[in-house]
Amino acid sequence: MRHHPSAIPSAWPIAGGHIGVALVVGSLTHAGVARHVTGLVRALGTGRHRVHLYVLSEAGDPATRLRGLGIPTTLLPRRHAYEPGRMLALARAFRRDGIDVVHAILPAGVAYGALAARLAGVPIVVSSRAGDPQEDRQVRSVLHRLYRGATLVLANTRAQARLVADATGIAVDRVPVVYDGADLAAPGAPGIFEGLRDRVWHRPLLIGGAGSPDTGRALFFATAARIAAKHPEAQFVWLAEGHDVGAGELPAHLPVTIVPAGDDALPLLSELALLCLADGPECPSLGLASAAMAAGRPVIAARVPGMDELVDDGATGAVVPADPEALAAAALGLLENRGRLRTLGHAARTRAERALGVDGMARATAALYEASLLGASGGPAGADSR
Numbered sequence: 317m318r319h320h321p322s323a324i325p326s327a328w329p330i331a332g333g334h335i336g337v338a339l340v341v342g343s344l345t346h347a348g349v350a351r352h353v354t355g356l357v358r359a360l361g362t363g364r365h366r367v368h369l370y371v372l373s374e375a376g377d378p379a380t381r382l383r384g385l386g387i388p389t390t391l392l393p394r395r396h397a398y399e400p401g402r403m404l405a406l407a408r409a410f411r412r413d414g415i416d417v418v419h420a421i422l423p424a425g426v427a428y429g430a431l432a433a434r435l436a437g438v439p440i441v442v443s444s445r446a447g448d449p450q451e452d453r454q455v456r457s458v459l460h461r462l463y464r465g466a467t468l469v470l471a472n473t474r475a476q477a478r479l480v481a482d483a484t485g486i487a488v489d490r491v492p493v494v495y496d497g498a499d500l501a502a503p504g505a506p507g508i509f510e511g512l513r514d515r516v517w518h519r520p521l522l523i524g525g526a527g528s529p530d531t532g533r534a535l536f537f538a539t540a541a542r543i544a545a546k547h548p549e550a551q552f553v554w555l556a557e558g559h560d561v562g563a564g565e566l567p568a569h570l571p572v573t574i575v576p577a578g579d580d581a582l583p584l585l586s587e588l589a590l591l592c593l594a595d596g597p598e599c600p601s602l603g604l605a606s607a608a609m610a611a612g613r614p615v616i617a618a619r620v621p622g623m624d625e626l627v628d629d630g631a632t633g634a635v636v637p638a639d640p641e642a643l644a645a646a647a648l649g650l651l652e653n654r655g656r657l658r659t660l661g662h663a664a665r666t667r668a669e670r671a672l673g674v675d676g677m678a679r680a681t682a683a684l685y686e687a688s689l690l691g692a693s694g695g696p697a698g699a700d701s702r
Contacts, residue, residue: 328553330630334366337548337685338415340406340432342371342424345555347577348603349422352496355577357387359678366411370406372424374532381579392428403428417441417685419470430462437689439467441661444480444491445597449659460484463522467688470681472496472602473622492684496603497635497669497677498610521547523647524608526555526601527594535581535594535618535640537567542644544570547651553588576672577604585611588591589657590633590650592643593617603628606672609633609664614657616646626672632664 323611337360344350353369360367369382369389383389390409392402406428410418419441420429426442432439442463463469463484464615469491471477481488517640523543525536533554540552552570554575566572585591591608593601593615601619605627608615617623627637636642650657 329590333363335415335685335689336414337365337367338368338370338410338413338418338429338433339367340420340425341372341431342422344371345373347581348496348601350578351603351607352419353629354382355497355499355674356678356681357382360682361387363678363682364407365682366414368415370409370429372402372428389394394424403432404435406432410436410438417688419443419681419685421445423455426459426462430466434465440465441468441470441684441688442466443470443472444476445472456483466593467691468492468684470494472686473625475621475625477623492675494680494684495672496606497674498603498606498672500610500669500673500675502607502610521589522552522553523550523593523653524553524555524585524588524591524613526557526591526604528596529557531596535638536592537570537572537642538569539565539592539594539643539647540572540642543647543651546648550611553583553584554584557601570650582607585613588613590614590616590647592647593623594638594643595620595623596638606668609672610668611660614650614660614664614667616643616650618643626665628667632667 339353339357341349342352344353357367357369366494367387369387370391370392372392374396390413392406394402409415410432415436415438417439418429418433418436420426420433421443422445430440430442430465443636460483461479464486469480469484470485471480471491471493472495477488477491477493480486480491511626523540525540527533527536536552536554540550544550544552550571552572554572554574556574567600575584585608588608588611591604591613593605595601595618600623602622605617605623609626609632615633617627617629617635618632619635620638624635627633627635634646636646650660
């Protein structure tokens, strides 16, 4: 079902006032999703959007922090596999809270949010993020039906937009792209004395890694072993997302620390020499790539769909095949040329400032909310054009 201008609530003040936005998310346990939602909520809350967050799981630290910032947050935790009553409760909440447009994130958020939005008679914007688990055939079929019925489907890379278009039959120019934004003013962002500090103070050689919980960790550890063979003084940090925290055993011969990749870990990015993203195609660490670039750090990334849209190979980092030899060779090439390492880091920061800031992400997303209320997506608004 498509919404048209006649479906806009008569009380919605097109010329001014505040627009009620519902952000519906399945869970905030995954650090990347939590960073994205937190950044979007904070940035939208400073404009003419009145944001309400609906979380379809138990409370967690991100939800608690958002409540502490004064963001209205409603929790609707799951008790059974599928609960129509929870969908009805969500639709009632949309009416009660004066919601004008619903933005659903993650499969559970889409499943409940899209149907509740229909019941409440408001437009639905659906996020199809790279890494959404769609291996279950029935889940995939339901999601694609909901995508086709949404007012607007939003992708976080052009590669993801093409995947959605191919899978659903939606024209690719009707799937606008808005990249995950990074907080450019977050602790750890490079200051005016960044280069001087690197030259004057000796700091330990710290290499960061992130990626898929199983194959990605093994790939990073194999890459780290090759780096350590050339740089035995190097230390390594694995930025763990979601349930990856504390999972598995660490290699005894490598100095590796596991750190949850939440907001508290972002200042650590500025202490890294570089970030190595050992991703599989099912779950690229796009948000962490943006955050590392905002901290002025080059990114060495496995070649997975969408990553080459963020990391400019040879200019802000390197995009190489997903094997330890290629990742280690790219990392060592920079570690053995510190001048080039700094040059790529500065270029990465510039790239983040121009196209990957959270405020720009929020502005592009807000424009799409308003387009959905007017019944037109307006094409690929917010897409990056390098």
